[in-house]
Amino acid sequence: MRIAVCMKAVVEPEARIELSAAGELQRSELRYELNEYDLYAVEEAIRANEAHDAEVTVVSLGTEDVVQSLRKGLAMGATNAVHIKTDDDLADSAASAAVLAEALRARQPDLVLAGVESDDLGGSQVGVLLAERLGYNCATMTIGVEIPGPDAKEVKVRRELEGGNYLDIEVALPAVLTIQTGINEPRYPTLKGIMASKRKELVEMTPAELGFGQLPAARVETVELSYPPPRELARMLEGGPDEMVAELLRLLREEEKVL
Amino acid sequence: MSVEIWCIAEHRGGVLDADTLQLLGAARKLGGTAVAVVCAADPAPLAEQLSTSADKVIALRHEALSDFTPGGYAQAIAPLARERQPGAILMLHSHFLGRDLGPLLASRLETGLISDCTELGWDEGLVGWRLVYRRKLLAKQKAAGAPPHMATCQRGAFMPAEASDSPGEIENLEAAIEADSLGWKVLGFEEAEVGDEDITEAEVIVVGGRGVGDQETFDSMRELTKLLGGALASTRPVVDQGWADRGLQIGSSGKTVRPRLYIGMGVSGAIQHVVGMRESDVIVAVNKDARAPIFEYADYGMVADLKEILQRLVEQLREMRG
Ligand SMILES: Cc1cc2nc3c(=O)[nH]c(=O)nc-3n(C[C@H](O)[C@H](O)[C@H](O)COP(=O)(O)OP(=O)(O)OC[C@H]3O[C@@H](n4cnc5c(N)ncnc54)[C@H](O)[C@@H]3O)c2cc1C
């Protein structure tokens, strides 16, 4: 069984996001890390590898910022990695999916895992669009996968719905599943895993080598970025922790009458 | 007649998801004819219900539409959308339907889909506004590609359409579906887990977010909930880490609560959490980051280390209670 995992490097969650006077994102200061959802996807693939001797390829499209995430995937136990190099972040889901599909097509994975969404720009579209490109079935919001065996023709998928309800479905392979956090407990790479990862294959390629003389046109363009309109803030309590807590308890008791 | 905006109705087990009416509200706000599109094995009762709020209902019938499957819905809707060219197609950004059907339909119609919009408008095509980078920026996005353009709408972002005295006309159509390309076989539905204590019943809720940092700190919050006579609950990452049971999770994929007092510690205020708690009477937030979005929903805020606040809350409440 061949499994591919799509990994995206996203702007780190705690980053300060600043716009220039012209309304452009100040990218130079930003640091990137592996999208949290994708970490669970890699873990799920490695478990399938352990159970069914699957080959796990981690794939990422992006700048040099993604390499560290791919290395992490290898250190966790992925078999090999593919880096499709671009000069800029590709913000458009349809364009990203088109390029990723070409990189995966030749490998013919039985199962492709992606994250439910990317933490920074979060369109939650790439997995589904990729499946359409490859002609695969697809299910989003996966919180459980049962792979019956190495020659499985279908997988059982538990989807998480609103309110924490579940929908159980069967999806015929080949398929793309998008993985939700909490599906497993991602492992930390061990020292041995890190050492072993240095000998693993990390293939670099360009969109041009995949047949994209120029990148596919965006289906969704960002025309303007701005700071969200300020909302009314909470009444902020002042002073040291002792004073703040004393004041809070007074307010809750005397004014709000909830204590 | 104004341009048609198709709103894909969401329903399960014969029950309409009431948030579908928000899509019809968005369609009216866009100045279009609000058309509800309902796919089902027996769409008549749903169509009738929708007709009171929609200008028009398209009811697509086929045996294979008895359960939602992305393949079934796409086969029913795509050919009709190609033929009739509505101005836009909207659906909820939902776990149940929107996340699967939205991109699938957009792909088949070769059009752009703007995800999770909180506002919509026109600018030579459909434009949508959505929060990005953890709600630190607002992006105005424009759909390219062939019309009809598409968008998914954030729950709660649009006012539901009001019922009108003259119900919209219902058009009944038989869908053409290849039953072996539905994508899924539906096996069953299961209700969410409820923990030992039902947090939806509590008058006071203390919530630990990822900022609590470890199991021990999360557990130590029980002391505070005991003093307050309330329940302990959590955000999703705390459940994912295994520090709390899934039954304690508040938010879009967890419980919705409305206590008299909500105290959130180490909670950033992501929309998926906020939708489950914003109706609380009094909201208190403790976060070390003064720019955390939770402060926009709170009545009282403290920029501080939660451990320091937790410790003092326990001490001072003990003193107060004697
Ligand atoms: C489809 C979907 C469904 C989801 N459903 C839910 C849901 O039902 N419920 C839910 O909660 N989330 C849900 N999420 C996840 C959601 O998007 C956020 O990731 C999550 O709510 C963040 O939880 P958090 O605030 O605990 O963690 P974070 O966002 O990581 O925030 C931690 C906060 O703690 C603060 N902090 C850190 N250390 C300290 C300290 N010592 N003292 C004080 N403050 C500190 C930090 O400043 C930060 O603001 C869902 C996501 C998706 C995609």
Ligand SMILES: Nc1ncnc2c1ncn2[C@@H]1O[C@H](COP(=O)(O)O)[C@@H](O)[C@H]1O
């Ligand atoms: N540039 C990329 N390279 C590899 N995978 C990606 C990329 N962009 C998105 N993905 C995958 O698609 C998922 C959903 O992303 P999105 O549709 O952007 O919210 C991510 O969690 C990744 O698994």
